[in-house]
Amino acid sequence: MPHPAERRLIFRHIDEPGYTADLPCYLRHGGYEALKKAVARKPEELVDEVKKSGLRGRGGAGFPCGVKWTLVDRRSGKPIYLIVNADESEPGTFKDRHIIHQDPHQLIEGIMIACWANQVKQAYIYIRGEFPKGARILEQAIAEARAQRLVGPGILGTGYSCEIYVHRGAGAYICGEETGLIESLEGKRPYPRIKPPYFPAVLGLYQCPTIVNNVETLCHVRHIAEMGGEAFARIGTPNNTGTRLLCVSGQVQRPGYYEVESGRITMGQLLHDLCGGPRPGRTFKAVIPGGSSSKILRFGERFKIKRKDGTTADWGVEDIPMDFDSLAACGSMGGSGGVIVLDDSADMVAALANLNAFYAHESCGQCTPCREGSLWMKKITARMVHGDARPGDGELLKNVADQIAGRTVCPFGEACAWPTQSFVLKFGEEFKNYAETKKARPADGLELI
Amino acid sequence: MNLKPETLQKIDEVITHYPVKRSAALPLLHLVQEDQGHVSPAAIEWIAGKLELQPINVYELVTFYPMFRQQPAGRRHIKVCRTLSCALAGSHQVCAELERQFDCHTGETSADGAVTIEFVECLASCGSGPVVMIDEELHEQVDVAKARTLAAQLKQPAAGRQP
Numbered sequence: 001m002p003h004p005a006e007r008r009l010i011f012r013h014i015d016e017p018g019y020t021a022d023l024p025c026y027l028r029h030g031g032y033e034a035l036k037k038a039v040a041r042k043p044e045e046l047v048d049e050v051k052k053s054g055l056r057g058r059g060g061a062g063f064p065c066g067v068k069w070t071l072v073d074r075r076s077g078k079p080i081y082l083i084v085n086a087d088e089s090e091p092g093t094f095k096d097r098h099i100i101h102q103d104p105h106q107l108i109e110g111i112m113i114a115c116w117a118n119q120v121k122q123a124y125i126y127i128r129g130e131f132p133k134g135a136r137i138l139e140q141a142i143a144e145a146r147a148q149r150l151v152g153p154g155i156l157g158t159g160y161s162c163e164i165y166v167h168r169g170a171g172a173y174i175c176g177e178e179t180g181l182i183e184s185l186e187g188k189r190p191y192p193r194i195k196p197p198y199f200p201a202v203l204g205l206y207q208c209p210t211i212v213n214n215v216e217t218l219c220h221v222r223h224i225a226e227m228g229g230e231a232f233a234r235i236g237t238p239n240n241t242g243t244r245l246l247c248v249s250g251q252v253q254r255p256g257y258y259e260v261e262s263g264r265i266t267m268g269q270l271l272h273d274l275c276g277g278p279r280p281g282r283t284f285k286a287v288i289p290g291g292s293s294s295k296i297l298r299f300g301e302r303f304k305i306k307r308k309d310g311t312t313a314d315w316g317v318e319d320i321p322m323d324f325d326s327l328a329a330c331g332s333m334g335g336s337g338g339v340i341v342l343d344d345s346a347d348m349v350a351a352l353a354n355l356n357a358f359y360a361h362e363s364c365g366q367c368t369p370c371r372e373g374s375l376w377m378k379k380i381t382a383r384m385v386h387g388d389a390r391p392g393d394g395e396l397l398k399n400v401a402d403q404i405a406g407r408t409v410c411p412f413g414e415a416c417a418w419p420t421q422s423f424v425l426k427f428g429e430e431f432k433n434y435a436e437t438k439k440a441r442p443a444d445g446l447e448l449i
Numbered sequence: 450m451n452l453k454p455e456t457l458q459k460i461d462e463v464i465t466h467y468p469v470k471r472s473a474a475l476p477l478l479h480l481v482q483e484d485q486g487h488v489s490p491a492a493i494e495w496i497a498g499k500l501e502l503q504p505i506n507v508y509e510l511v512t513f514y515p516m517f518r519q520q521p522a523g524r525r526h527i528k529v530c531r532t533l534s535c536a537l538a539g540s541h542q543v544c545a546e547l548e549r550q551f552d553c554h555t556g557e558t559s560a561d562g563a564v565t566i567e568f569v570e571c572l573a574s575c576g577s578g579p580v581v582m583i584d585e586e587l588h589e590q591v592d593v594a595k596a597r598t599l600a601a602q603l604k605q606p607a608a609g610r611q612p
């Protein structure tokens with residue numbers, strides 16, 4: 001049962017008894033009506049609705065979707081491709097999986113509306129390799145939709161044709177980065193491309209103009225087509241419109257997914273009211289608010305915020321509204337919506353060591369600072385946890401991280417530096433005195449690395 | 450190369466999905482691995498020929514993407530999530546228990562060929578960790594006790610690889 005503080009749009013039918021992933025069920029619930037409405041309108045009008053909606057991308061960067069669509073090169077004479085980013089690999093994020101498994105037609109309808117709006121004739125869903133069932137569910141759903149002329153040649157009796165194919169990845173996180181994804185879809189190693197000149201909107205898949213959008217983003221497009229951009233913009237808060245799927249994991253009573261109006265609840269409400277607060281006898285220590293790459297926030301720190309309109313705010317972590325702008329103002333980000341919670345039992349060095357092992361494993365290896373730096377950060381934190389911590393390790397870690405961010409081909413460089421930079425900044429004491437604090441820590445048997 | 454007729458049919462179909470044949474490299478690797486259990490040097494040559502590529506263009510994919518393997522795996526493939534949210538819920542203990550149960554280290558296949566155990570990165574189910582994937586099946590909230598139950602099920606004589 002959804003919590004009363006939730007507002008479910010995309011997850012309206014998720015976990016609803018009797019709601020199934022097949023087409024007849026989707027049609028019974030008003031499915032594909034939004035697509036019918038959409039193809040009766042001019043494509044430009046739909047791009048306009050999405051612009052008016054203020055929708056920002058849900059894959060991580062929060063880039064305005066309408067603006068992304070306007071940047072597409074429509075004069076090149078080349079075909080325009082749409083790629084659905086279903087790589088869902090950012091640790092802490094598990095929303096797209098549920099859309100794909102439980103409501104695949106919602107996604108397909110969103111894709112078809114986006115394709116019509118941008119006159120795309122070919123879309124690919126790039127789904128991570130570890131979702132074999134999800135890939136089959138999508139293929140089955142596309143086949144059903146095709147049989148009803150909702151996908152494929154001459155959709156809904158119009159002269160407009162558009163195919164969707166499912167393309168499986170094979171276990172590499174960097175395939176989630178849009179240009180790495182494009183290389184992977186071209187059958188190569190997913191080495192991200194340098195921007196400029198390789199902006200997907202101009203030189204994307206097969207050097208053609210390409211739109212890459214996240215699964216959740218495209219589901220929002222479906223709702224925008226249904227209710228109109230202005231109505232969508234009234235949900236949430238200005239510049240952070242619509243609902244947001246938040247995935248909560250880690251040391252909290254009720255981890256799980258929640259759909260809320262952007263910016264209408266705070267981190268405190270999310271973690272205490274929706275997620276039931278800390279585990280018995282525990283208090284919250286820190287939270288990673290937008291996927292493992294976002295900078296960690298420490299309970300007890302204060303954020304003095306100056307808003308664009310000149311007003312100010314003084315927040316603790318609990319007071320931060322859950323939206324892109326507020327989390328950015330606090331030095332972190334909304335990212336992919338993956339909220340990872342750590343309580344007072346957590347060993348921050350070990351937690352960072354765990355994340356560093358992830359980044360060292362996933363660096364594609366193209367840029368020296370990222371390839372070598374991610375490995376060093378892993379080695380240093382692992383050494384600390386395994387009994388050889390030195391007082392200068394915190395500074396050493398910061399030093400390595402500082403030399404990665406801003407010096408790489410793709411934003412993975414920042415993604416792997418931010419955890420180390422923020423952990424060391426906010427829990428410096430724990431890093432400095434690690435040898436002693438580790439001895440003093442009651443043994444809970446929990447290993448993180 | 451002795452691929453099943455269904456596999457060959459799927460291969461020919463999937464190549465039509467792309468304007469450039471090379472794009473079908475990952476799908477072909479998946480299909481061949483599903484058919485044969487792993488990707489052999491002969492398979493790499495065969496795929497390269499099929500897509501009009503050099504074998505190195507296919508080989509470099511096999512060595513980069515973690516899901517492709519050059520050696521056969523066990524009859525059942527166990528993947529335990531290693532990353533932070535699952536680790537905070539005890540996935541390291543779960544992985545150690547499975548290693549004990551099958552007398553097999555992560556990254557390896559048990560001596561009797563029954564299982565391969567891997568400690569993998571985030572499986573996008575962090576809210577219900579620790580999670581364990583056995584072949585295509587995802588198991589959630591797997592504590593040490595549940596890991597033992599799963600292991601016992603896998604050890605039953607009838608527990609071959611599911612289709």
Ligand SMILES: Cc1cc2nc3c(=O)[nH]c(=O)nc-3n(C[C@H](O)[C@H](O)[C@H](O)COP(=O)(O)O)c2cc1C
Pocket residue numbers: 056057058059060061062063065068085086087088089090173174175176177178179212213214215217218410411412415
């Ligand atoms: C290292 C890295 C990993 C990423 N992983 C994902 C991912 O798994 N899923 C996703 O949708 N976007 C991911 N992104 C963001 C994409 O590059 C891209 O911005 C996004 O798919 C655009 O869609 P949106 O505008 O709808 O958000 C990742 C970015 C980086 C730098």
Ligand code: SF4
Pocket residue numbers: 174191192362363364365366367368370371408409410411412413
């Ligand atoms: S920053 Fe890292 S992941 Fe990105 S291209 Fe460079 S080496 Fe690859």
Ligand code: FES
Pocket residue numbers: 091092093530531532533534535536570571572573574575576578580
């Ligand atoms: S951390 Fe285990 S599924 Fe994400």
